[in-house]
Amino acid sequence: IGYAIEYYHVVAFCPRVLAPGLSQADDYEAMMAFRRFYQAEQNHDRMLLKSLSAVGIDPRVQALQPLPATFSMMTSLGIYAYQFPLAMKAVLFVLEEPQLEFNDAFLRNAKRLGLPQDFWKPINAHSDVNEDEDHEAISLDLMSTVEYVGSDEAHEVLLRVADMCEHLVATGHEVTEWYGGSEDVRLRVW
Numbered sequence: 001i002g003y004a005i006e007y008y009h010v011v012a013f014c015p016r017v018l019a020p021g022l023s024q025a026d027d028y029e030a031m032m033a034f035r036r037f038y039q040a041e042q043n044h045d046r047m048l049l050k051s052l053s054a055v056g057i058d059p060r061v062q063a064l065q066p067l068p069a070t071f072s073m074m075t076s077l078g079i080y081a082y083q084f085p086l087a088m089k090a091v092l093f094v095l096e097e098p099q100l101e102f103n104d105a106f107l108r109n110a111k112r113l114g115l116p117q118d119f120w121k122p123i124n125a126h127s128d129v130n131e132d133e134d135h136e137a138i139s140l141d142l143m144s145t146v147e148y149v150g151s152d153e154a155h156e157v158l159l160r161v162a163d164m165c166e167h168l169v170a171t172g173h174e175v176t177e178w179y180g181g182s183e184d185v186r187l188r189v190w
Contacts, residue, residue, distance in 0.1 A: 004052055008045060008052060016078070018037065020081040033138070033141045033142050051123050055116070057185070063190045064190075069170035077164075089142035091160055092142070106123070107124060
């Protein structure tokens with residue numbers, strides 16, 4: 001359930017982060033690639049809302065605060081969108097790469113714990129949508145519109161990709177520590 005809460009934060013925040021990236025698209029091709037991705041990501045939060053609703057959680061009624069690592073990850077993406085669009089283009093695949101082993105483990109554990117189908121099915125469907133729509137290729141699509149990247153800029157982009165990977169790892173640890181530390185779901189409310 002904790003994973004679903006944090007996943008909801010990421011998915012709900014994503015369009016707000018993508019919008020500035022869309023406004024800074026370098027050319028028509030980049031704008032259209034961003035636009036397609038933006039449109040695909042819109043309303044995906046509804047799938048996660050269905051999951052959370054199935055276990056009695058509604059972030060529209062009770063505002064939930066993301067874990068610090070989740071917040072940091074999305075804030076970094078937002079900063080890249082405004083200040084370093086090339087880095088944003090490069091890091092998106094990190095968030096969209098299918099994690100098949102994790103998805104299988106999540107599904108097995110949700111069933112093992114007796115969580116309702118209405119909880120795990122929308123999360124599973126969201127993963128399928130991302131895979132079916134080839135979302136992990138978004139960075140390749142966006143970077144293919146860039147004609148030249150100097151060595152210093154390439155180095156800075158690689159640092160941001162590594163940073164986003166570290167954010168994902170930190171988020172995983174925080175989810176385990178915060179939500180796994182109790183039998184009850186510990187909501188972070190405002």
